[in-house]
Amino acid sequence: xxxxxxxxxxxxxPADVTGRVVAVVDVLRASTTIAAALANGARAVxxxxxxxxxxxxxxxxxxxxxxxxxxxxxxxxxxFDLGNSPGEFTPERVQGKTILLTTTNGSGAVLAAQGAxxxxxxxxxxxxxxxxxxxxxxxxxxxVVILCSGHERRFTLEDAGCAGRYVRAIxxxxxxxxxxxxxxxxxxxxxxxxxxxxxxxxxxNHGQALIGAGFGDDVGFCATLDSFSVVPVYHDRQIVxxxxxxx
Amino acid sequence: xxxxxxxxxxxxxPADVTGRVVAVVDVLRASTTIAAALANGARAVxxxxxxxxxxxxxxxxxxxxxxxxxxxxxxxxxxFDLGNSPGEFTPERVQGKTILLTTTNGSGAVLAAQGAxxxxxxxxxxxxxxxxxxxxxxxxxxxVVILCSGHERRFTLEDAGCAGRYVRAIxxxxxxxxxxxxxxxxxxxxxxxxxxxxxxxxxxNHGQALIGAGFGDDVGFCATLDSFSVVPVYHDRQIVxxxxxxx
Numbered sequence: 098x099x100x101x102x103x104x105x106x107x108x109x110x111p112a113d114v115t116g117r118v119v120a121v122v123d124v125l126r127a128s129t130t131i132a133a134a135l136a137n138g139a140r141a142v143x144x145x146x147x148x149x150x151x152x153x154x155x156x157x158x159x160x161x162x163x164x165x166x167x168x169x170x171x172x173x174x175x176x177f178d179l180g181n182s183p184g185e186f187t188p189e190r191v192q193g194k195t196i197l198l199t200t201t202n203g204s205g206a207v208l209a210a211q212g213a214x215x216x217x218x219x220x221x222x223x224x225x226x227x228x229x230x231x232x233x234x235x236x237x238x239x240x241v242v243i244l245c246s247g248h249e250r251r252f253t254l255e256d257a258g259c260a261g262r263y264v265r266a267i268x269x270x271x272x273x274x275x276x277x278x279x280x281x282x283x284x285x286x287x288x289x290x291x292x293x294x295x296x297x298x299x300x301x302n303h304g305q306a307l308i309g310a311g312f313g314d315d316v317g318f319c320a321t322l323d324s325f326s327v328v329p330v331y332h333d334r335q336i337v338x339x340x341x342x343x344x
Numbered sequence: 345x346x347x348x349x350x351x352x353x354x355x356x357x358p359a360d361v362t363g364r365v366v367a368v369v370d371v372l373r374a375s376t377t378i379a380a381a382l383a384n385g386a387r388a389v390x391x392x393x394x395x396x397x398x399x400x401x402x403x404x405x406x407x408x409x410x411x412x413x414x415x416x417x418x419x420x421x422x423x424f425d426l427g428n429s430p431g432e433f434t435p436e437r438v439q440g441k442t443i444l445l446t447t448t449n450g451s452g453a454v455l456a457a458q459g460a461x462x463x464x465x466x467x468x469x470x471x472x473x474x475x476x477x478x479x480x481x482x483x484x485x486x487x488v489v490i491l492c493s494g495h496e497r498r499f500t501l502e503d504a505g506c507a508g509r510y511v512r513a514i515x516x517x518x519x520x521x522x523x524x525x526x527x528x529x530x531x532x533x534x535x536x537x538x539x540x541x542x543x544x545x546x547x548x549n550h551g552q553a554l555i556g557a558g559f560g561d562d563v564g565f566c567a568t569l570d571s572f573s574v575v576p577v578y579h580d581r582q583i584v585x586x587x588x589x590x591x
Contacts, residue, residue, distance in 0.1 A: 104351060108497045250355045252499075254525035278501035278549050282533055289532050302525050 099240040100267055102260045102279035105247045106209035114242060118234040119213040120227060120263065121331075123246035124255040125303045126181050127203025128220035129319040130166075131336055133183040136223070136325035138192035139164075141335040144204035148174045151197040164191065167199030171310050174199060182315045183222070195335075206246040207331050214239065216331035217339070221259055221294055222324040228266040230328050230339065235267050235274060243280070254286065254301040255319075258294070261287030295320040346487040347514055349507045349526035352494045353456035361489060365481040366460040367474060367510065368578075370493035371502040372550050373428050374450025375467035376566040377413075378583055380430040383470070383572035385439035386411075388582040391451035395421045398444040411438065414446030418557050421446060429562045430469070442582075453493040454578050461486065463578035464586070468506055468541055469571040475513040477575050477586065482514050482521060490527070501533065501548040502566075505541070508534030542567040 103109060122128055131142050145151040148167060155163050166179035166186075173180030179190065181200055198204070203218075210216045215234075219227045231241050243263055245256035261283030268274050268284075276284075290297040298304040298320045307316050318324075328339035350356060369375055378389050392398040395414060402410050413426035413433075420427030426437065428447055445451070450465075457463045462481075466474045478488050490510055492503035508530030515521045515531075523531075537544040545551040545567045554563050565571075575586035 104499055105355070107355065108352070251524070252351055252526045252529065254528055257525075257529060277498070278504075279499045281501055281547060282499065282504060282529065285533055285536050286529055289536070300528060 098235050098238065098271065098274040100235065100243065100264055100274060100280050101277040102243045102245065102264065102283050104245045104252045104257070104279060105250055106206040106244060107250060109209045109244065111212050114210050114213040116214050117240045117242050118215045118217065118231060119210040119242045119244055120217050120219040120231060121203065121206045121210060121244050121246060122219050122256045122259050123200070123203035123206060124220050124259045124319050125298065125301070125307060126183060126315055126319055127198070127200040127246070128218050129222050130181055130183040130186060131198070131218045131329050132220050132223040132325050132327055134186040134191050134196050135329050135336070135338045136327040137186055137188045139186070139194050139196050141337045142196045142198050142329070143335045144207050145197060145199045146201060146204050146208065148199045151199045154197055158195070162195065164194045164196045166196050171307060171312065182312065183318045184314060202246040202248055206244050207336070210244055218329040218331070218336060219243070219259070219263060221320060221322050222318070223327050224262065225323050226326040226328050228263055231263060232267050235271065241267065248303050253303055255298050255304060257283045258286045258290055258297045261285065294322065345482050345485065345518065345521040347482065347490065347511055347521060347527050348524040349490045349492065349511065349530050351492045351499045351504070351526060352497055353453040353491060354497060356456045356491065358459050361457050361460040363461050364487045364489050365462045365464065365478060366457040366489045366491055367464050367466040367478055368450065368453045368457060368491050368493060369466050369503045369506050370447070370450035370453060371467050371506045371566050372545065372548070372554060373430060373562055373566055374445070374447040374493070375465050376469050377428055377430040377433060377445070378465045378576050379467050379470040379572050379574055381433040381438050381443050382576050382583070382585045383574040384433055384435045386433070386441050386443050388584045389443045389445050389576070390582045391454050392444060392446045393448060393451050393455070395446045398446045401444055405442070409442065411441045411443045413443050418554060418559065429559065430565045431561060449493040449495055453491050454583070457491055460489070465576040465578070465583055466490070466506070466510060468567060468569050470574050471509065472570050473573040473575050475510055478510060479514050482518065488514065495550050500550055502545050502551060504530045505533045505537055505544045508532065541569065
């Protein structure tokens, strides 16, 4: 039984993910937005590295068939339907829609994890649901990787803390779960902040930047535990709720 | 006033280091070995990424003029004079010698930091001496970067914990020192282990591997605080004690 935490997808090699379940964490804000969108009825979220790629795809699918969403340097993208604020992804807006989401760090991490046995998108807002799935994987001797997306190639406190909460939940009552140093460090961070997830996010550089840019409500949204029970899985180039992926 | 901690040198850009003082940390074992060698009278340590490069340089300088030292996958390199065990670098062996040191992670980090205002090599064994130098830099408004070498492109607990000890020493009694998320996380790790540095190193993946390979004494050596007061600085392609670098 094994859990590894890696920081940043740029260093990931195929050997790091092959045959494993990979949980991608981008707490502020892509992971949280994806959970909110799917829990509120979006049919799928398709991740893109750049807005140009998303726009090109929207033209192929038909502009009316999709919602263009995402951010560039925290701000909504001109001409897009939605930003990257999870609170925007209400049932009224997203029910039945396919969302083309541009978000550099989270999208890069999901795409870098291709080749994994399963890829799930993890955050605080769907913590217990995803933790149960990862715990089942570890118990059945499938190795788990938690991939912290980070921000502009850098380690982020909020992704590490969230990863640590998953590590601790998976280890609980299980003996002999091997971890790498990243997992050990993340568990320490989660233990330090405990239930005060809001404080963790407020202490993080990106949380402070979002609050400074007027996105304080988003930070609060992302710090809320178990708002949703959706397990978003990446399959065939799109992210869908677990249970609908292999119809 | 600012301290940033970065994990891994592969992601470092010139903008990350230009005009800053960069402290390179590779606790197990290169930073510790370099401190021991210089404190025990070596004239200089020249870092190399590969043993072939070190051997080529030894031929240029004359094989008798130098000591070849270093490791490949923890083990001494055939034909070399010394491994990478800091305890080998006694005054009897190293006094007055130039040491050509092959050690992938530590050498890579030092070379990646070129362009910095100053590059120092930091570890536990010369903690207080290096911390005083970094603290003076921060007080004089020079930004400090602590670069954790990591191991085979990965985050390592021992480098992060050591970096955290430096962060906390620099911040002490100083208000308004800005930090990145890496520095915040490292400070948490150091606070958690406190004075039990041996436990931190034993908990780390690389510490466990070294102990398993029979290098337990090295791990103990690397966990000892303030054995030396040397400040190793990288200047003109070699590492020398501060005070002798600009003669």
